[in-house]
Amino acid sequence: MDSASPIHIFWFRRDLRIADNVGLSEALKDGLPVLPIFIFDTDILSRLEDPYDRRVDFIHQAVAALKASFQKSGSSLKVFHGNPLAIFKDLIAEYRVEKVYWNRDYEPDALKRDQEIISLLENDQIKWKSFKDQVIFEGNEVLKSNGHPYTVYTPYAKRWRMKLDQEGLDFHQAKLENLLTFEDERYISLEELGFQKTDMEYSEPIIDLEQIQQYDKLRDYPAQDGSTKIGIHLRFGTISIRECVKVALENNATWLSELIWREFFMQILYHFPRVVHESFKREYDQISWRNNPAEFALWCAGETGYPLVDAGMRELNSTGFMHNRVRMLVASFLTKHLLIDWRWGEAYFASKLNDYELASNNGNWQWAAGCGCDAAPYFRIFNPSIQQQKFDKQAEYIHKWLDEKAYTTVSPMVEHGFARERAIATYKKGLTAAK
Numbered sequence: 001m002d003s004a005s006p007i008h009i010f011w012f013r014r015d016l017r018i019a020d021n022v023g024l025s026e027a028l029k030d031g032l033p034v035l036p037i038f039i040f041d042t043d044i045l046s047r048l049e050d051p052y053d054r055r056v057d058f059i060h061q062a063v064a065a066l067k068a069s070f071q072k073s074g075s076s077l078k079v080f081h082g083n084p085l086a087i088f089k090d091l092i093a094e095y096r097v098e099k100v101y102w103n104r105d106y107e108p109d110a111l112k113r114d115q116e117i118i119s120l121l122e123n124d125q126i127k128w129k130s131f132k133d134q135v136i137f138e139g140n141e142v143l144k145s146n147g148h149p150y151t152v153y154t155p156y157a158k159r160w161r162m163k164l165d166q167e168g169l170d171f172h173q174a175k176l177e178n179l180l181t182f183e184d185e186r187y188i189s190l191e192e193l194g195f196q197k198t199d200m201e202y203s204e205p206i207i208d209l210e211q212i213q214q215y216d217k218l219r220d221y222p223a224q225d226g227s228t229k230i231g232i233h234l235r236f237g238t239i240s241i242r243e244c245v246k247v248a249l250e251n252n253a254t255w256l257s258e259l260i261w262r263e264f265f266m267q268i269l270y271h272f273p274r275v276v277h278e279s280f281k282r283e284y285d286q287i288s289w290r291n292n293p294a295e296f297a298l299w300c301a302g303e304t305g306y307p308l309v310d311a312g313m314r315e316l317n318s319t320g321f322m323h324n325r326v327r328m329l330v331a332s333f334l335t336k337h338l339l340i341d342w343r344w345g346e347a348y349f350a351s352k353l354n355d356y357e358l359a360s361n362n363g364n365w366q367w368a369a370g371c372g373c374d375a376a377p378y379f380r381i382f383n384p385s386i387q388q389q390k391f392d393k394q395a396e397y398i399h400k401w402l403d404e405k406a407y408t409t410v411s412p413m414v415e416h417g418f419a420r421e422r423a424i425a426t427y428k429k430g431l432t433a434a435k
């Protein structure tokens with residue numbers, strides 16, 4: 001390859017696929033050969049404390065699959081490990097870069113990183129183009145008629161659907177023949193990145209239509225295989241959201257509503273980035289959390305004495321996944337039964353969940369604690385035993401994650417009736433003080 005010939009760059013981030021990748025297909029239409037790149041960003045990786053991280057392993061395998069696909073087309077994927085700004089400086093020095101393409105990411109850290117790259121490119125008179133890819137509608141596209149963002153889900157979802165009816169879904173095909181031709185066999189190992197091999201096995205996502213058709217009937221029962229586990233694929237873009245929405249429209253309205261919840265929380269984070277640190281409803285930051293570290297440790301370990309709570313935490317600790325119904329229960333238990341700040345639970349989930357997504361995790365934790373937009377009212381306190389009766393009557397899920405001894409001999413760390421009264425009184429006191 002002649003490094004004096006002009007090229008375009010496509011930068012993969014949270015869009016690790018070729019099919020229906022908006023930015024990639026646009027870059028490949030734009031005349032010049034395209035060099036695809038991926039950066040294992042040291043700024044992100046250095047924040048992960050545990051070297052056994054399934055998400056890093058997942059990305060590592062997904063990037064390997066991408067690289068192999070490009071190699072079949074006579075090209076490859078250049079993979080870097082380092083700080084994106086420094087890597088772009090090197091790329092600009094090495095190639096005659098005309099334009100850099102990427103798909104937009106809306107998280108506060110990503111926006112900051114992208115702004116630094118934009119400044120560097122503009123300084124060097126290099127053009128750049130970013131695209132909407134990871135959502136159907138981004139930040140400002142679904143607003144109330146007065147131009148303000150929605151903070152309640154139902155009207156947001158109604159408007160979102162109307163807009164989708166009007167605009168429809170667009171799919172994008174990549175012209176791989178326009179990739180830059182080059183050879184690059186080398187691929188960095190997980191160990192070189194500072195991580196270990198985990199039990200995560202990446203494979204291209206397949207949407208199971210039968211499962212989706214049953215979704216509304218089975219999704220609430222943790223012992224059933226009723227939800228898709230597509231979250232990690234949506235997080236890292238190994239599946240297209242447009243493909244998911246098409247399937248949802250054709251097969252199950254409840255599943256579609258869940259995909260809209262994802263975008264609802266993303267637009268909340270976009271319009272109210274303060275929620276990363278603060279309660280959406282600020283008055284809830286007046287609550288005097290008990291924040292007992294020993295009680296938090298019991299919750300983390302799944303040793304609360306409430307079998308459904310404990311089974312959920314053990315599922316999370318051993319697999320990186322937890323069923324949604326149980327996520328709601330353990331979050332309510334932490335914030336209301338134990339009166340531990342929702343931010344502690346949010347951070348624990350962030351460290352463990354394979355499908356961890358800042359907007360959804362934050363939004364759902366604030367929902368459970370009562371302090372979020374459109375949240376569960378503070379006096380709605382799940383009774384863990386009733387939840388078990390309703391959703392795991394035969395204790396199938398519980399038996400999967402708890403041994404007989406843990407199930408039968410550990411007594412509840414706090415009595416439900418007492419915890420409920422204490423939570424209501426504490427919330428009331430905090431909210432009254434905030435007035």
Ligand SMILES: Cc1cc2nc3c(=O)[nH]c(=O)nc-3n(C[C@H](O)[C@H](O)[C@H](O)COP(=O)(O)OP(=O)(O)OC[C@H]3O[C@@H](n4cnc5c(N)ncnc54)[C@H](O)[C@@H]3O)c2cc1C
Nearest residue numbers: 227228229230231258262324327328355356357360361364
């Ligand atoms: C305390 C708490 C924390 C959570 N943290 C996360 C998180 O970090 N990342 C995450 O993707 N989801 C999170 N959720 C939402 C939900 O639990 C998961 O999306 C879902 O369990 C993932 O399973 P699935 O992939 O089988 O999804 P399915 O049930 O098959 O749903 C399909 C997709 O819809 C989206 N979705 C479903 N439910 C929700 C929801 N309530 N809010 C936002 N999006 C939703 C997800 O992208 C999900 O993958 C959290 C929920 C709670 C109560």
